[in-house]
Amino acid sequence: MGHAYKAIQWNHHKRVYDAVIASSVVVFVGGFVGVGKLVWTGERAISDPVLLLRGLAVCAFVMLHVILCIGPAARLSTWWAPLLYNRRHLGVTMFLVALAHAALATLYYGGFGGRNPLGAVLESGTFRSISGFAFEWLGLLAIIILFLMAATSHDFWLNNLGAKVWKRLHMSVYVAYAAVVLHVALGVMQSETSPVAAWLTLSGVVLVATLHTVAGVREFQRDALAARAREDEWIDAAGIDEIPPSRAKIVRVLGCNPIAVFRHEGGFSAVSNVCAHQGGPLGEGRIVGGCITCPWHGFQYLPHNGQSPPPFTEKISTYEVRVRGSRVEVRAKALPPGTPVEPARVLPVERVLGDEEQRQGEAR
Amino acid sequence: MAVLVVIALYLACGLVFATWFVGGGVARIDRLAAAARWWVRAVWAPGVVGMWPVLLWIVVRGKERGS
Ligand code: FES
Numbered sequence: 432m433g434h435a436y437k438a439i440q441w442n443h444h445k446r447v448y449d450a451v452i453a454s455s456v457v458v459f460v461g462g463f464v465g466v467g468k469l470v471w472t473g474e475r476a477i478s479d480p481v482l483l484l485r486g487l488a489v490c491a492f493v494m495l496h497v498i499l500c501i502g503p504a505a506r507l508s509t510w511w512a513p514l515l516y517n518r519r520h521l522g523v524t525m526f527l528v529a530l531a532h533a534a535l536a537t538l539y540y541g542g543f544g545g546r547n548p549l550g551a552v553l554e555s556g557t558f559r560s561i562s563g564f565a566f567e568w569l570g571l572l573a574i575i576i577l578f579l580m581a582a583t584s585h586d587f588w589l590n591n592l593g594a595k596v597w598k599r600l601h602m603s604v605y606v607a608y609a610a611v612v613l614h615v616a617l618g619v620m621q622s623e624t625s626p627v628a629a630w631l632t633l634s635g636v637v638l639v640a641t642l643h644t645v646a647g648v649r650e651f652q653r654d655a656l657a658a659r660a661r662e663d664e665w666i667d668a669a670g671i672d673e674i675p676p677s678r679a680k681i682v683r684v685l686g687c688n689p690i691a692v693f694r695h696e697g698g699f700s701a702v703s704n705v706c707a708h709q710g711g712p713l714g715e716g717r718i719v720g721g722c723i724t725c726p727w728h729g730f731q732y733l734p735h736n737g738q739s740p741p742p743f744t745e746k747i748s749t750y751e752v753r754v755r756g757s758r759v760e761v762r763a764k765a766l767p768p769g770t771p772v773e774p775a776r777v778l779p780v781e782r783v784l785g786d787e788e789q790r791q792g793e794a795r
Numbered sequence: 796m797a798v799l800v801v802i803a804l805y806l807a808c809g810l811v812f813a814t815w816f817v818g819g820g821v822a823r824i825d826r827l828a829a830a831a832r833w834w835v836r837a838v839w840a841p842g843v844v845g846m847w848p849v850l851l852w853i854v855v856r857g858k859e860r861g862s
Contacts, residue, residue, distance in 0.1 A: 436831040438838050550796045582842030591825055591853060 436587055440728050448517045452524050459493070460486040460528075480539045485619075487532035492615065494525035495608060496635045503646030512715065516727045519584045522604075526581035533574050566618030569610045576607040589709060612636060653683065665753070665760040668692045671777055674699070674759070679723075681714035684763050689714065690750055692761055693723060693734050698774030700734035701750035701761045707768075708745070736771040809844035816843050816850060823854050 441449075463486035464479070471477045477485075497514075498521055505515040514521075540555070541548020556565025580601055589597045615632055623629070669680040674694040681704050682690045689704035691714030702723065704714045711727030718724065722731035722740060732739055732747055739745040746769035751762040754775045766772065817836045822829030828836070843850060 436828060436835050438832075438835045547796075547799075550799055553796065553799070578841070579845050582845050585838055585842070587825070587828055587831075587839050588842060588846075590827075592849070 436585075440586075442729065444513075445517055445520065448513075449520055449524075452521060456490055456494075456524065456528055459490045463489060480535065484532050484535040484539060487528055487535065488615075488619075491525055491529035491532055492611065492635070494521065494528065495604075495611060496639060498522055498525060499604070499608060499639045500642050503642040506646040507642075507649060509715065512726070516711075522577075523581045523584055526577045529574060529577055533570060536570075561617065562621060564617040564621075566614050569614040569617070573607045573610040573614060576603050576610070580604060580607075586708075594710065608639070654685065661763065664763050666763055668701070668752075668759045668761045671699075671754060671757050671759055677718040679714040679717075680759075681712070682761060687763060687765065688748070690761055691723070692752065692759055693718060695721075695734050695774065698776050699752050699754065699759050700772065700774045701752045702732060702734065702737045703748040703750075703765065703768075705747070706730055707739075707747050713747070735774055736769055738769045806844060809847040812847040812851060813840050813843040816847075816854075820854065823857070824850070 460483070464482045467477060467482045467486070471482075498518060501511055501514045501518055501521075504511040537548050537552050541551040552567050553565070553571070556567060557563050558565055580603070583592070583597070583600060592600070612632065612635075615628075619628060666682060666684060668682045668690075669692065674680045674692065676694055679691040679693040682692060682701075684690065689712075690701050691704040691712075692699055692701045693714075695718050702713065704712055706713050706725040706727065708725065708728055708730045711725045711730075713723055713725055713732070716724045716726040718734065719731075721733070723734055724731050730739065730745060731743075732745070735749075737747040737749040748765040748768050749770050749772045750765060751772055752775040753760050754777050759775065817840050819829070821836065821839075828839075
């Protein structure tokens with residue numbers, strides 16, 4: 432038995448997160464309309480529906496930037512991790528805001544249903560010139576991609592499409608982003624006389640590109656520093672005092688999944704750092720109620736065997752661990768998921784010295 | 796407009812498939828899903844409408860996950 436499906440995996444933290452997202456959207460769009468009414472007056476006054484659809488568009492565009500920036504930002508600093516863990520809810524909300532913009536724009540520019548409004552909007556442009564470019568098609572493309580992503584964000588899809596296909600599908604957010612940027616550049620800006628919108632859009636693109644580049648370079652450097660080890664080799668993981676109780680140190684081994692070495696009840700256990708649910712970083716979680724608890728959605732595993740406590744059946748790989756003097760070492764070879772491994776204990780000093788002498792004696 | 800007609804036809808097929816799939820067909824690929832309450836399945840419905848060819852392929856291939 433795996434984890435039963437729930438409509439939404441809410442916990443207290445996620446409820447707060449969702450409440451903050453929802454109220455931020457209302458405040459942002461309301462604020463945009465309010466400020467717009469004050470700023471654009473007289474000849475430059477903008478009608479209420481247009482102000483609202485622009486407010487929704489800007490809000491969705493900003494949210495899309497936040498979503499794209501969270502990933503690399505969290506790789507650069509764990510400060511951003513809580514935002515990353517709830518990115519799916521942010522993504523679905525962003526889609527709904529973008530959909531509201533698309534629906535309102537279609538109805539407004541399509542004459543509120545005189546005839547097929549979508550047809551009217553899509554037929555209004557051309558592909559032969561930049562000035563009258565049919566940018567609405569780019570918006571439609573982005574909405575279709577964002578819809579597929581939002582509609583397949585539930586665990587059911589991850590389980591049934593498989594992690595690889597699901598991940599690829601969700602990487603298409605970059606195609607959606609490119610379509611949205613072009614939609615904005617070729618559409619909105621044609622009617623804009625002020626350069627502010629152009630500069631803001633460009634800054635957003637530069638921010639997304641820069642964060643991804645910096646995070647990529649960091650990752651590359653970290654990989655270069657990762658331990659190079661043969662499968663049967665012991666790797667130095669950490670000093671025994673480096674790992675706080677109920678927490679872990681993540682060990683990176685070239686060409687292998689990272690390993691999370693946990694300290695629990697005076698012993699050390701090592702498991703794969705990759706959660707069986709959606710690949711969450713277990714080593715960033717902690718031990719709650721005797722179980723390693725994934726920081727993303729709370730799946731749990733017993734430290735000594737990598738198995739979810741009954742009745743659940745998820746399993747992750749475990750690793751052999753040992754304590755040598757004041758250092759914790761882990762063997763690079765992953766054991767089959769769910770294999771029990773005796774936690775390594777810190778030995779009394781005399782015993783360690785005794786072992787050391789015995790080994791030296793054997794060597795002589 | 797031809798593209799819109801194609802999209803409408805695609806979605807209409809998706810709607811028919813989703814009715815069958817969410818109504819019980821899902822058990823063919825995911826036993827855990829078959830035990831889910833109706834509101835949980837309703838969450839999957841929009842995705843089923845959009846992704847129906849992929850799901851149809853998984854159903855035809857007959858590979859079961861999540862059991
Ligand atoms: S990734 Fe979801 S619980 Fe670990």
